[in-house]
Amino acid sequence: MASAAAGSIIDQGLTFRGAAPRSDIAVVKLKGAKQYLRDFYLIDDDAEAYQENDIMEAVKYLEGMAIVFQRPVVIVLGIGTNMGDHEGNSPLASYLDQIATRRSRAVVVCGGNEGDKEHHYTAMMPEQIELRVGENTKGFCMELWGNRIDIYSVVLRTPGGEMTSVIDFRNMTDNEYSFLFDRTKIYTGLSLVEKRSGNELIFFRFENPSPGIWSIIVTPSEQDGVRNVGRYHLWLPITEFIDGEARFLEPSPDVTLTEPANAKNVITVSAYNGHNGSWFSESGRGFTANSTIKPDLAAPGVQVSTALGSRSGASMAAALAAGCAAQFMEWAVVDGYAPYAESRTIKSDLIRGAVRESNIIYPDRRWGYGKLNISRTFEVLART
Secondary structure, three states: OHHHHHOOOEHHHOOEOOOOOOOOOOOOOOOOOOHHHHHHOOOOOOOOOOOHHHHHHHHHHHHHHHHHOOOOEEEEEOOOEOOOOOOOOOHHHHHHHHHHOOOOEEEEEEOOOOOOOOOEEEEOOOEEEEEEEOOOOOEEEEEEEEOOOOOEEEEEEOOOOOEOOOEOOOOOOOEEEEOOOOOOEEEEEEEOOOOOOOOEEEEEEEEOOOOEEEEEEEEEOEEOOEEOOOOEEEEOOOHHHOOOOEEEOOOOOOOOOOEOOOOOOOEEEEEEOOOOOOEOOOOOOOOOOOOOOOOOEEEEOOOEEEOOEEEOOHHHHHHHHHHHHHHHHHHHHHOOOOOOOOHHHHHHHHHHOOEOOOOOOOOEOOOEOOEOOHHHHHHHHHHO
8 A cells, every 4th residue: 555655656657656656654563453352253363453442543643743743644544344333433433533634634544345245234124134154154243233213123043944032122231142953152232322323233243153044134113103214234244354254135235335434524535447447346335324425536446556566455546545645735735835734625625626427426325526636636726
């Protein structure tokens, strides 16, 4: 990512150059998540996983460089998770929102690569949700986020046909379920009013799940004889956090931006193929769970040149966007044309200069407000 964003010019730019080659690069190496967290969330030891508080410490360190060196700082994150409400209310998302409003700071976040992974399901009515689990899957966690006016009950059915009793969570305690003819253990927990979003959160942990088709029957509550039918969402972990296979049979590719890409003030970037202009199917798609417009822009993310060869993914798109943000900061802060620039300023001007197709209605769940084009952005600024 660093070389794509700000790699030095090689061979007068014929061999390689980053998006902002005259920028200085600061990199913070994160330590891996603690073992007890990996064990609880059933994350394989080989998977790259980091703690939210450590990421926040890294952001704090980088943000402080704007003061120490008295120069603008662009922070780019190429990581994400499916855990969270997908409304930008996580501690990390909230912290990034604060940083993004500060003078001479810009925060760019990738939208993740979960668009085609079949890890998101959404509905507005009682549903029987089908979940396919592959052979030799160690386990996984899953979250159900519901409308705040609803209280949900759940029934789980194994591939062999065994069913739990109705889990209505009225006792407000965590529960563990096992089966007579099935090796699986399932843990469930409830937060009726999740402290940051106010929505209902039901947490599931599947340990040693049997392969086959699992059914999850979700029923909203009834109040005064009227059944509420607010929309709810289920998310499985990102692909790297599942040791095996788990996917919904009727998934939704929308609302698949990973956290913290749903944070309001950051510059959220999805990915497309810059070689032929087509959409990158793996890229996360918007909007947020509460229909806030995200992503903001799309940038090339397929076979992007780096110092180590071509790479693909949403993180590459974010790296190129970060390079564009650095170029903007040079014009705005270093050259003095907009000395109070921050993420929201940059986002707005990049949106004004974005390339939009006539056959797409913007903002769009995939493209946001259009394709990033820093040259066109400066052309627009020159005319205003």
